[in-house]
Amino acid sequence: MKRPGRDEDPDRLYTVTGGRSRSNSDAFDLVTLVVSESQPTPGMQSEHASILRICNAPTAVVEIASDLGLPVSIVRILLGDLHATGRITARHPRTTATAADRLPDPEILKQVLVGLRNL
Amino acid sequence: MDSATSDLTGTRPPLRSTADNGLKIVIVGGFGVGKTTMVRSVSDIRPLNTEETMTRAGEGVDDLTNVESKTTTTIAFDFGRISLNDTTVLYLFGAPGQERFWFLWDRLFTGTLGAVVLVDTRRLADSWYAIDRLEQHGMPFIVASNDFGGPHHSADEVREALDLPEDVPLIDCDARSRESSKEVLITLVNHLYRLSFSARENAP
Numbered sequence: 001m002k003r004p005g006r007d008e009d010p011d012r013l014y015t016v017t018g019g020r021s022r023s024n025s026d027a028f029d030l031v032t033l034v035v036s037e038s039q040p041t042p043g044m045q046s047e048h049a050s051i052l053r054i055c056n057a058p059t060a061v062v063e064i065a066s067d068l069g070l071p072v073s074i075v076r077i078l079l080g081d082l083h084a085t086g087r088i089t090a091r092h093p094r095t096t097a098t099a100a101d102r103l104p105d106p107e108i109l110k111q112v113l114v115g116l117r118n119l
Numbered sequence: 120m121d122s123a124t125s126d127l128t129g130t131r132p133p134l135r136s137t138a139d140n141g142l143k144i145v146i147v148g149g150f151g152v153g154k155t156t157m158v159r160s161v162s163d164i165r166p167l168n169t170e171e172t173m174t175r176a177g178e179g180v181d182d183l184t185n186v187e188s189k190t191t192t193t194i195a196f197d198f199g200r201i202s203l204n205d206t207t208v209l210y211l212f213g214a215p216g217q218e219r220f221w222f223l224w225d226r227l228f229t230g231t232l233g234a235v236v237l238v239d240t241r242r243l244a245d246s247w248y249a250i251d252r253l254e255q256h257g258m259p260f261i262v263a264s265n266d267f268g269g270p271h272h273s274a275d276e277v278r279e280a281l282d283l284p285e286d287v288p289l290i291d292c293d294a295r296s297r298e299s300s301k302e303v304l305i306t307l308v309n310h311l312y313r314l315s316f317s318a319r320e321n322a323p
Contacts, residue, residue, distance in 0.1 A: 030141075031142065058138045058139070059133075062210065106315045114203075114204075115201070115203025
């Protein structure tokens with residue numbers, strides 16, 4: 001099994017993103033769940049097409065990065081492209097009741113506890 | 120799932136179509152302390168590996184003439200996942216505790232519910248740095264002491280060696296055991312619940 005990205009030729013990463021090194025959207029958390037809203041089309045960049053296939057079922061950003069063998073930051077850029085054109089939707093994590101809260105919402109923690117106890 | 124997709128995702132089962140809330144817990148610890156073992160013990164999927172790179176100094180500047188002044192930090196981490204119910208999916212990350220990792224903490228682990236510091240009692244000093252950094256980040260955590268079959272250390276001894284505040288839970292575990300690893304996660308989430316509940320009670 002190949003260690004994703006480790007021996008990656010930097011030129012390839014540069015090509016994949018068209019030379020962009022950071023995404024505008026830190027909107028994609030590691031665990032934002034991404035869902036395809038369309039199928040790959042002919043001529044589409046292969047990484048974009050792969051993401052659309054992977055995300056037939058909800059898939060976390062970090063899983064996509066692992067599947068593609070690309071660093072998370074590169075995947076965020078690719079997801080930004082697809083999101084901007086409406087080809088994917090993003091289900092962002094909800095951990096706090098209000099944006100100002102520093103600690104997770106007790107109601108969400110309760111759900112997590114129930115889920116863990118039922119494992 | 121069509122074959123083109125399974126080429127990409129291997130044997131990983133897809134999440135339910137209703138899954139809409141991904142949560143994070145991070146297991147931090149030194150090399151060989153059992154992070155991946157613990158992730159594997161409780162994960163629904165075989166642990167996956169990915170990495171993140173960060174270019175420091177001149178980050179975000181697409182100036183190729185400046186390329187030599189940049190340093191690139193690469194961090195590899197493992198993760199697994201647990202579907203908790205129809206909508207909620209818990210992702211567990213095994214993260215190296217070494218210094219360069221913490222440069223990426225904000226980018227990767229903002230919004231993490233809490234952390235487990237996994238320690239080997241034979242090498243407690245390895246976890247000092249991680250505990251310091253979690254405290255600095257204000258990230259709630261517990262300490263789980265993985266049983267490597269060495270001489271037993273009392274909880275008080277471990278607590279003292281780690282200079283661990285009284286209110287931080289400390290438990291023994293066997294990262295190879297699903298039940299034990301599950302208990303570690305439950306201990307963490309109970310701790311978070313108490314913190315969150317009392318913060319709410321004390322809110323103005």
